[in-house]
Amino acid sequence: MRKMWEIKQSAAAAETLDMYIYGSVESNWYDWFGDKHESETSAEYFRQELAKHPDVKNINIYINSLGGSVYEGTAIYNQLRRHKAFKTVYIDGYACSIASVIAMAGDKVVMPKNTLMMIHDPWVGVVGNAAQLRKAADDLDTVAAASRQAYLVKAGSKLKEDKLISMLEAETYLTAEKCIEYGLADEYAEQDADLEAAKAALESSVSQSDSKTDRFRAEITQLERLRSEAAERIKREAAEEAQAEIRQRREKAVAAVTNYFA
Numbered sequence: 001m002r003k004m005w006e007i008k009q010s011a012a013a014a015e016t017l018d019m020y021i022y023g024s025v026e027s028n029w030y031d032w033f034g035d036k037h038e039s040e041t042s043a044e045y046f047r048q049e050l051a052k053h054p055d056v057k058n059i060n061i062y063i064n065s066l067g068g069s070v071y072e073g074t075a076i077y078n079q080l081r082r083h084k085a086f087k088t089v090y091i092d093g094y095a096c097s098i099a100s101v102i103a104m105a106g107d108k109v110v111m112p113k114n115t116l117m118m119i120h121d122p123w124v125g126v127v128g129n130a131a132q133l134r135k136a137a138d139d140l141d142t143v144a145a146a147s148r149q150a151y152l153v154k155a156g157s158k159l160k161e162d163k164l165i166s167m168l169e170a171e172t173y174l175t176a177e178k179c180i181e182y183g184l185a186d187e188y189a190e191q192d193a194d195l196e197a198a199k200a201a202l203e204s205s206v207s208q209s210d211s212k213t214d215r216f217r218a219e220i221t222q223l224e225r226l227r228s229e230a231a232e233r234i235k236r237e238a239a240e241e242a243q244a245e246i247r248q249r250r251e252k253a254v255a256a257v258t259n260y261f262a
């Protein structure tokens with residue numbers, strides 16, 4: 001994945017911040033040993049980096065992402081919306097799921113004619129009792145309503161809420177032409193995107209996620225091995241203690257018999 005942040009100076013000496021969201025939008029995470037791993041697409045990392053450039057005049061946001069955490073992405077969207085800089089979003093390949101919500105923070109959204117957005121209702125995996133499941137569904141409805149506002153604010157009068165709801169429920173892929181028609185994008189880029197490069201970047205990010213999963217699995221395997229070794233050690237030590245106690249009792253019994261017949 002390419003570096004997320006890069007500062008550039010324009011010919012007019014106005015500071016411009018280039019931001020790349022390439023790959024999954026992810027939160028920071030902790031491994032099984034408690035070590036923190038930072039994600040360059042987390043809301044926390046975003047906040048820290050953006051705070052370093054409070055006076056930046058322009059922010060260019062380049063997106064090629066299949067989505068990720070709705071919570072992280074919503075926070076990123078809101079941070080961008082609050083920033084006083086002029087935001088220009090460039091869709092470099094795909095802006096799917098929560099990545100399309102982040103794109104809505106752009107004062108101007110530019111799409112090559114061969115790029116895509118995908119919009120859908122958020123979903124979540126949950127485990128719990130009936131009350132917890134109902135609450136999760138209610139919470140998800142609230143999250144969905146908040147996400148809809150991002151699209152509607154950007155689209156203005158070009159997209160009615162009932163039409164948006166139907167597209168979200170159907171999980172809809174939108175061409176650049178349709179995005180401009182619905183007000184989710186403002187103009188075409190001067191040239192088409194390199195979709196092969198975009199796909200390769202996404203495949204690389206998926207591989208990185210797979211590597212993270214492999215690390216988790218390796219850590220779990222190591223923990224299981226340590227647990228098994230500890231259990232075996234405890235059993236061995238318990239057996240040794242039992243044998244020692246048996247020897248002590250035998251020695252006491254022999255001594256008692258010897259003293260009796262002495």
